[in-house]
Amino acid sequence: MADRFDVVVIGGGPAGYVAAIRCAQLGMRVACVDNWRDGKDQPVLGGTCLNVGCIPSKALLESSELYALARTQMAGHGVRLAGVELDLPAMMAHKERVTRDLTSGVATLFRAHDIAWVPGTGRLLAHRQVEVTGHDDAKRVLAAEHVILASGSSPTSIGVAPLSADRVVDSTGALAFDSVPPRLGVIGAGVIGLELGSVWRRLGSEVVLLEAQERFLTMVDGQIAREAMKQFTAQGLDIRLGARVRGSRTETKSVVVDYQDANGDHTLEVDRLVVAVGRRPNTRGLCAEDVTLLLDEWGFVHVDEQCRTNLPGVYAIGDVVRGPMLAHKGMEEGIMVAEAIAGHAAQVNYEVIPSVIYTAPEIAWAGKTEERLKSEGIGYRVGSFPFAANGRAKAMSATAGLVKILADAETDRVLGVHMVGPHCSELIALGVMALEFGASSEDLALTIFAHPSLSEVFHEAALAVGGQPIHVA
Numbered sequence: 001m002a003d004r005f006d007v008v009v010i011g012g013g014p015a016g017y018v019a020a021i022r023c024a025q026l027g028m029r030v031a032c033v034d035n036w037r038d039g040k041d042q043p044v045l046g047g048t049c050l051n052v053g054c055i056p057s058k059a060l061l062e063s064s065e066l067y068a069l070a071r072t073q074m075a076g077h078g079v080r081l082a083g084v085e086l087d088l089p090a091m092m093a094h095k096e097r098v099t100r101d102l103t104s105g106v107a108t109l110f111r112a113h114d115i116a117w118v119p120g121t122g123r124l125l126a127h128r129q130v131e132v133t134g135h136d137d138a139k140r141v142l143a144a145e146h147v148i149l150a151s152g153s154s155p156t157s158i159g160v161a162p163l164s165a166d167r168v169v170d171s172t173g174a175l176a177f178d179s180v181p182p183r184l185g186v187i188g189a190g191v192i193g194l195e196l197g198s199v200w201r202r203l204g205s206e207v208v209l210l211e212a213q214e215r216f217l218t219m220v221d222g223q224i225a226r227e228a229m230k231q232f233t234a235q236g237l238d239i240r241l242g243a244r245v246r247g248s249r250t251e252t253k254s255v256v257v258d259y260q261d262a263n264g265d266h267t268l269e270v271d272r273l274v275v276a277v278g279r280r281p282n283t284r285g286l287c288a289e290d291v292t293l294l295l296d297e298w299g300f301v302h303v304d305e306q307c308r309t310n311l312p313g314v315y316a317i318g319d320v321v322r323g324p325m326l327a328h329k330g331m332e333e334g335i336m337v338a339e340a341i342a343g344h345a346a347q348v349n350y351e352v353i354p355s356v357i358y359t360a361p362e363i364a365w366a367g368k369t370e371e372r373l374k375s376e377g378i379g380y381r382v383g384s385f386p387f388a389a390n391g392r393a394k395a396m397s398a399t400a401g402l403v404k405i406l407a408d409a410e411t412d413r414v415l416g417v418h419m420v421g422p423h424c425s426e427l428i429a430l431g432v433m434a435l436e437f438g439a440s441s442e443d444l445a446l447t448i449f450a451h452p453s454l455s456e457v458f459h460e461a462a463l464a465v466g467g468q469p470i471h472v473a
């Protein structure tokens with residue numbers, strides 16, 4: 001006899017756990033099936049994001065940045081530090097603590113909302129039944145009125161650089177090195193490559209990133225990407241564009257990578273190699289053979305605007321469906337689906353999803369890039385302003401970068417906000433609000449921002465759209 005629930009969620013990452021909580025808040029009886037296990041083989045909630053993604057990477061980015069600042073910048077502020085040393089085990093312990101606090105926090109939220117956490121691997125059967133295989137191989141079946149698939153994604157592997165114990169690793173391995181590799185290679189100068197490359201560069205590695213594309217950060221506004229490239233190069237990140245990896249071999253103490261670019265064939269020898277070339281949706285084994293769940297051409301679960309699959313009563317959210325692979329996108333989809341199941345009006349505005357790359361300087365954007373406006377033939381005006389002319393940024397010794405605002409040439413409505421600089425992960429919220437509320441650049445120009453603050457750079461960029469920034473000679 002199957003246990004009955006109103007909703008069964010498969011996957012306890014940010015998309016799945018948020019969906020489960022909102023369903024429970026709306027009065028539904030909810031179970032969440034998840035098969036993640038921690039280093040001690042214990043079931044743990046939070047999925048990729050909390051265990052090996054957003055949170056541990058940001059913990060290491062924060063810690064490594066403090067180390068870099070202590071070594072290079074504090075003296076300029078009149079703070080002399082003697083004998084600054086790296087304690088990598090302590091840095092990793094901090095990361096583990098942050099992760100543990102948050103994953104156990106999700107378990108607490110589940111208890112508070114009376115959500116049944118069912119550790120094990122879920123498989124969708126016909127008629128919205130879910131078979132769960134526990135870690136002890138015991139099977140049970142849950143029956144539901146609605147099923148939400150939130151099985152997430154895993155790193156993509158490439159045949160030319162197969163993973164090998166601790167020498168050729170994916171992002172999970174690169175979050176847990178037990179020593180600083182003197183020479184680190186990264187295949188893929190995307191979000192993970194840049195964030196984790198920055199961590200190990202700050203801790204002392206010589207870092208080389210091999211990127212297949214000829215253009216750096218193709219998804220980022222070109223002007224912002226060029227500025228970021230300048231800053232990263234100055235930090236010593238060696239980013240090689242147009243590099244096609246042909247093969248690699250693991251030696252006793254190193255990895256040798258063969259690659260080709262416009263100038264010919266090259267060989268790179270490193271102590272460790274990170275493969276960060278994208279992620280693929282987790283759909284293998286997700287359904288029984290007689291369940292005809294429709295996938296798209298890239299293997300994502302096919303869904304409509306409200307995350308409905310082709311199967312009645314079955315939804316899919318997060319990294320396993322189209323759209324950017326971002327935790328906050330999955331969370332919003334989780335809320336939308338819960339509200340839709342409850343019969344409420346619900347939607348996600350896919351046009352306004354912020355993206356952030358947590359390097360130093362940080363890169364952040366929302367809305368359309370200048371390249372996209374051009375390709376869509378939309379007339380626009382642009383305003384930009386550098387952090388170098390901002391008092392707060394100067395006080396912080398963080399003057400690299402700029403804010404750029406794109407507004408419709410006719411209506412003045414803000415169409416895109418792009419930035420690279422200090423605390424852009426926070427500042428981008430201003431752009432998101434402007435886009436979400438349909439603000440004009442004039443609205444932003446007429447808004448008062450605190451002085452001295454980094455947000456004044458956003459204000460000046462809005463003034464610049466109208467051609468009259470104040471702090472420009």
Ligand code: FAD
Binds near residue numbers: 120
């Ligand atoms: P996941 O978090 O992948 O969770 C899916 C869960 O389902 C997992 O626990 C998985 O084990 C489980 N599961 C899968 N199949 C089954 C099954 N059949 N039965 C039971 N359980 C199953 N995003 C950001 O927005 N900001 C960031 O700063 C950021 N940093 C990142 C850094 C790194 C290094 C990585 C790798 C990713 C980062 N991401 C970031 C991306 C973010 O982690 C993902 O977008 C997010 O985790 C997706 O959430 P999800 O719930 O869809 O899937």
Ligand code: NAI
Binds near residue numbers: 210
């Ligand atoms: P990505 O798509 O950001 O970058 C992968 C890069 O690898 C691309 O630039 C691509 O051109 C390159 N590439 C692909 N194949 C290659 C090859 N054979 N040789 C050389 N280069 C190759 O993917 P990434 O960095 O793996 O991250 C996966 C996802 O995780 C991202 O889509 C992102 O949404 C999410 N993420 C988000 C973060 C954030 O929000 N701050 C942080 C980390 C990950």
